[in-house]
Amino acid sequence: xxxxxxxxxxxxxxxxxxxxxxxxxxxxxxxxxxxxxxxxxxxxxxxxxxxxxxxxxxxxxxxxxxxxxxxxxxxxxxxxxxxxxxxxxxxxxxxxxxxxxxxxxxxxxxxxxxxxxxxxxxxxxxxxxxxxxxxxxxxxxxxxxxxxxxxxxxxxxxxxxxxxxxxxxxxxxxxxxxxxxxxxxxxxxxxxxxx
Amino acid sequence: xxxxxxxxxxxxxxxxxxxxxxxxxxxxxxxxxxxxxxxxxxxxxxxxxxxxxxxxxxxxxxxxxxxxxxxxxxxxxxxxxxxxxxxxxxxxxxxxxxxxxxxxxxxxxxxxxxxxxxxxxxxxxxxxxxxxxxxxxxxxxxxxxxxxxxxxxxxxxxxxxxxxxxxxxxxxxxxxxxxxxxxxxxxxxxxxxxxxxxxxxxxxxxxxxxxxxxxxxxxxxxxxxxxxxxxxxxxxxxxxxxxxxxxxxxxxxxxxxxxxxxxxxxxxxxxxxxxxxxxxxxxxxxxxxxxxxxxxxxxxxxxxxxxxxxxxxxxxxxxxxxxxxxxxxxxxxxxxxxxxxxxxxxxxxxxxxxxxxxxxxxxxxxxxxxxxxxxxxxxxxxxxxxxxxxxxxxxxxxxxxxxxxxxxxxxxxxxxxxxxxxxxxxxxxxxxxxxxxxxxxxxxxxxxxxxxxxxxxxxxxxxxxxxxxxxxxxxxxxxxxxxxxxxxxxxxxxxxxxxxxxxxxxxxxxxxxxxxxxxxxxxxxxxxxxxxxxxxxxxxxxxxxxxxxxxxxxxxxxxxxxxxxxxxxxxxxxxxxxxxxxxxxxxxxxxxxxxxxxxxxxxxxxxxxxxxxxxxxxxxxxxxxxxxxxxxxxxxxxxxxxxxxxxxxxxxxxxxxxxxxxxxxxxxxxxxxxxxxxxxxxxxxxxxxxxxxxxxxxxxxxxxxxxxxxxxxxxxxxxxxxxxxxxxxxxxxxxxxxxxxxxxxxxxxxxxxxxx
Numbered sequence: 001x002x003x004x005x006x007x008x009x010x011x012x013x014x015x016x017x018x019x020x021x022x023x024x025x026x027x028x029x030x031x032x033x034x035x036x037x038x039x040x041x042x043x044x045x046x047x048x049x050x051x052x053x054x055x056x057x058x059x060x061x062x063x064x065x066x067x068x069x070x071x072x073x074x075x076x077x078x079x080x081x082x083x084x085x086x087x088x089x090x091x092x093x094x095x096x097x098x099x100x101x102x103x104x105x106x107x108x109x110x111x112x113x114x115x116x117x118x119x120x121x122x123x124x125x126x127x128x129x130x131x132x133x134x135x136x137x138x139x140x141x142x143x144x145x146x147x148x149x150x151x152x153x154x155x156x157x158x159x160x161x162x163x164x165x166x167x168x169x170x171x172x173x174x175x176x177x178x179x180x181x182x183x184x185x186x187x188x189x190x191x192x193x194x195x
Numbered sequence: 196x197x198x199x200x201x202x203x204x205x206x207x208x209x210x211x212x213x214x215x216x217x218x219x220x221x222x223x224x225x226x227x228x229x230x231x232x233x234x235x236x237x238x239x240x241x242x243x244x245x246x247x248x249x250x251x252x253x254x255x256x257x258x259x260x261x262x263x264x265x266x267x268x269x270x271x272x273x274x275x276x277x278x279x280x281x282x283x284x285x286x287x288x289x290x291x292x293x294x295x296x297x298x299x300x301x302x303x304x305x306x307x308x309x310x311x312x313x314x315x316x317x318x319x320x321x322x323x324x325x326x327x328x329x330x331x332x333x334x335x336x337x338x339x340x341x342x343x344x345x346x347x348x349x350x351x352x353x354x355x356x357x358x359x360x361x362x363x364x365x366x367x368x369x370x371x372x373x374x375x376x377x378x379x380x381x382x383x384x385x386x387x388x389x390x391x392x393x394x395x396x397x398x399x400x401x402x403x404x405x406x407x408x409x410x411x412x413x414x415x416x417x418x419x420x421x422x423x424x425x426x427x428x429x430x431x432x433x434x435x436x437x438x439x440x441x442x443x444x445x446x447x448x449x450x451x452x453x454x455x456x457x458x459x460x461x462x463x464x465x466x467x468x469x470x471x472x473x474x475x476x477x478x479x480x481x482x483x484x485x486x487x488x489x490x491x492x493x494x495x496x497x498x499x500x501x502x503x504x505x506x507x508x509x510x511x512x513x514x515x516x517x518x519x520x521x522x523x524x525x526x527x528x529x530x531x532x533x534x535x536x537x538x539x540x541x542x543x544x545x546x547x548x549x550x551x552x553x554x555x556x557x558x559x560x561x562x563x564x565x566x567x568x569x570x571x572x573x574x575x576x577x578x579x580x581x582x583x584x585x586x587x588x589x590x591x592x593x594x595x596x597x598x599x600x601x602x603x604x605x606x607x608x609x610x611x612x613x614x615x616x617x618x619x620x621x622x623x624x625x626x627x628x629x630x631x632x633x634x635x636x637x638x639x640x641x642x643x644x645x646x647x648x649x650x651x652x653x654x655x656x657x658x659x660x661x662x663x664x665x666x667x668x669x670x671x672x673x674x675x676x677x678x679x680x681x682x683x684x685x686x687x688x689x690x691x692x693x694x695x696x697x698x699x700x701x702x703x704x705x706x707x708x709x710x711x712x713x714x715x716x717x718x719x720x721x722x723x724x725x726x727x728x729x730x731x732x733x734x735x736x737x738x739x740x741x742x743x744x745x746x747x748x749x750x751x752x753x754x755x756x757x758x759x760x761x762x763x764x765x766x767x768x769x770x771x772x773x774x775x776x777x778x779x780x781x782x783x784x785x786x787x788x789x790x791x792x793x794x795x796x797x798x799x800x801x802x803x804x805x806x807x808x809x810x811x812x813x814x815x816x817x818x819x820x821x822x823x824x825x826x827x828x829x830x831x832x833x834x835x836x837x838x839x840x841x842x843x844x845x846x847x848x849x850x851x852x853x854x855x856x857x858x859x860x861x862x863x864x865x866x867x868x869x870x871x872x873x874x875x876x877x878x879x880x881x882x883x884x885x886x887x888x889x890x891x892x893x894x895x896x897x898x899x900x901x902x903x904x905x906x907x908x909x910x911x912x913x914x915x916x917x918x919x920x921x922x923x924x925x926x927x928x929x930x931x932x933x934x935x936x937x938x939x940x941x942x943x944x945x946x947x948x949x950x951x
Contacts, residue, residue, distance in 0.1 A: 061691055188686070189693065
């Protein structure tokens with residue numbers, strides 16, 4: 001499969017993406033046209049500069065991290081499959097999906113996977129923990145440059161202290177889930193467009 | 196308001212005086228002037244009498260007419276509040292019966308009593324209701340409206356409010372008209388427009404009743420905001436429909452043009468109300484920017500601007516309730532950034548107080564009016580009305596939810612739908628609107644009776660049974676949660692993430708527009724409406740600061756904060772002193788200075804905490820924070836003592852010195868102490884010391900000249916510390932380098948107190 005030079009999407013590919021991500025036919029075609037409009041080089045893959053051209057990402061404090069999330073480990077180009085795979089996390093959860101076959105693997109847009117996606121945006125070194133430094137980096141990106149390091153540091157400490165249960169001074173994925181149990185993640189991490 | 200913490204009788208006295216002043220001040224449009232003039236008249240005649248016949252000087256005289264008006268008002272309010280008090284003293288009662296029911300019963304009793312005496316019981320005057328009793332409740336609701344859930348569900352709320360109310364009106368009006376056509380009922384004279392008018396009055400969900408009942412059942416946020424939001428926003432529809440049908444009923448015929456104008460009127464009324472509210476809201480925010488020198492009157496601005504918004508929109512027949520809500524919502528973020536903490540508490544408590552009094556009075560008056568009002572009872576009509584109310588509500592909710600769920604991410608479950616339908620209570624607004632009907636309508640009394648019956652049914656039956664039903668159906672309850680910095684951070688993080696992903700998809704959705712609004716707010720609006728430099732403060736920081744403040748104050752007030760408050764602020768604030776030699780005398784002085792600085796900053800901390808008052812719930816205790824503080828304190832005490840020990844150790848150099856290079860040791864010693872802070876003053880330790888009292892001192896002095904070179908070894912290009920002050924700075928820099936390895940938990944822990 002890999003990258004395709006042609007700009008047409010074949011039926012079997014649509015079927016595969018449908019099975020993997022759960023998007024409907026129309027959604028896949030819609031997103032494919034978006035993909036091609038972003039793909040200025042017309043080589044069937046997107047590079048980082050294609051994403052950086054999107055104005056909303058340029059002004060977004062987390063822009064770089066979001067862009068990185070689309071690219072698999074170590075690669076510089078993402079094809080349509082990868083693009084869809086990442087976007088699948090933001091699909092709203094359907095009621096009927098909850099009763100699906102429990103032995104099948106968790107769909108990409110389940111609550112756990114959504115949280116995992118968010119967690120991995122914090123945890124850059126993939127050690128399954130959000131350390132104080134990683135938290136500080138994210139905080140710094142979100143609040144801008146006017147706040148002193150000490151203040152940010154104390155916020156980070158307070159955050160870790162609130163969430164940390166096993167005393168390792170960092171937030172593990174389970175602690176992350178626990179902290180967000182009151183937040184309606186299904187709604188907060190879903191985009192209606194992808195409905 | 197410190198009144199709340201004072202002794203019981205004094206409290207009520209203050210409360211009474213304040214409410215009294217307010218009521219008198221607003222100038223009740225009741226027959227106010229008459230008694231006043233009367234009393235003047237009698238006085239005048241009394242004076243002339245005196246000149247004619249010399250009477251004995253009256254030591255004690257009763258002049259009731261003089262104080263009649265305020266006296267009666269005060270008495271009513273006092274009665275209402277005493278009743279409320281009484282209910283809460285009876286433990287089981289308040290758990291079973293909602294307060295609103297009890298108050299109506301009290302009103303019935305009082306009304307009955309008055310009638311028995313032979314007097315005319317006062318009826319809930321519509322003007323009194325709309326101008327005095329309703330605004331505080333709505334302002335309280337609007338000012339403290341939870342914005343996030345509201346904006347997330349605003350589409351659903353609008354659909355329920357507008358389309359739901361329209362459906363209710365026409366369904367009920369139409370079916371009632373059909374009923375009236377039936378000969379046996381005997382209501383042949385009622386025409387369609389009158390029925391539709393009646394339908395419009397009785398179909399609107401009432402915010403007062405909803406608030407009163409839902410407050411006690413603690414239902415989950417989504418359902419609460421749906422019902423409550425609907426009750427607030429349907430005011431526009433009600434106003435338009437009511438005015439429309441009244442006009443049509445006068446004329447008698449309806450043309451297509453009239454209908455079209457009606458629709459236009461709806462948009463004008465609602466958008467106009469929103470506009471008026473927004474204007475006053477911005478005015479209030481702008482005014483609050485300049486109130487830093489006149490903190491005492493800050494709350495008044497909030498109240499008066501809101502009230503003006505309400506009155507202005509009522510003047511133009513726009514939706515006053517929407518104006519009030521929008522005004523509160525718009526001004527809140529800016530006003531809260533500008534006003535002092537005391538003012539914030541004052542506003543909060545005054546609003547709660549006024550709305551509580553209003554609500555109590557409304558329900559009692561409802562009861563009294565029931566006894567007083569002229570009634571025309573018609574079994575069929577009344578019973579049908581009640582049944583139709585329920586039926587149309589249920590049908591409306593189910594139908595609309597079916598459509599709405601297609602557009603929602605989080606669907607409304609059957610349980611949610613049930614509570615939304617069941618929670619559609621009618622209340623005093625319907626009664627007042629009915630009362631406003633001019634006597635032209637021959638059916639007025641019948642309508643009033645029907646309205647009262649519906650209100651009673653919804654408040655009593657639905658109000659009382661909703662709580663057990665909620666328990667029975669195991670509907671999700673409100674999750675009690677403390678403000679958590681984690682949730683704030685992660686929610687903001689997710690917002691940014693979603694905005695970004697929406698950008699990638701090319702979809703201009705919810706997050707996109709929210710982000711745009713935020714950015715607009717930050718760059719343009721905030722700098723005009725927020726005083727000083729505060730407008731640059733990111734929301735996260737403001738949230739954190741408030742949270743820490745609340746906790747520090749809570750701990751101080753609960754007496755848990757130990758007197759020896761640890762604080763490395765003391766370390767950081769000490770001026771670096773240039774002390775060339777450390778003699779024994781000096782040693783004492785240094786110790787004393789350190790101690791006193793520690794003390795000073797303890798005082799500063801305490802006064803800073805006490806300077807802001809806040810009211811908090813007992814269950815906001817955060818044990819973790821407490822433990823952390825104690826731990827920090829213990830650490831600090833330990834370290835102070837260690838430092839002292841080391842100081843004495845150092846200054847009274849012990850006999851056995853293993854290391855031939857005290858310079859290195861000195862460096863290590865310094866880096867150990869750097870645990871305190873990078874900028875700290877342990878420079879005290881590093882002066883060119885030469886305690887002459889010990890024999891080994893000689894060896895130290897010998898080492899001294901070696902120091903610069905040692906320094907040079909450890910840290911590259913560094914000038915010789917000729918100037919002591921320079922030397923201090925160098926040592927500091929050196930120390931910082933050595934202690935730089937990374938996050939130092941102990942250092943940071945004390946910062947919350949700094950950032951307070």
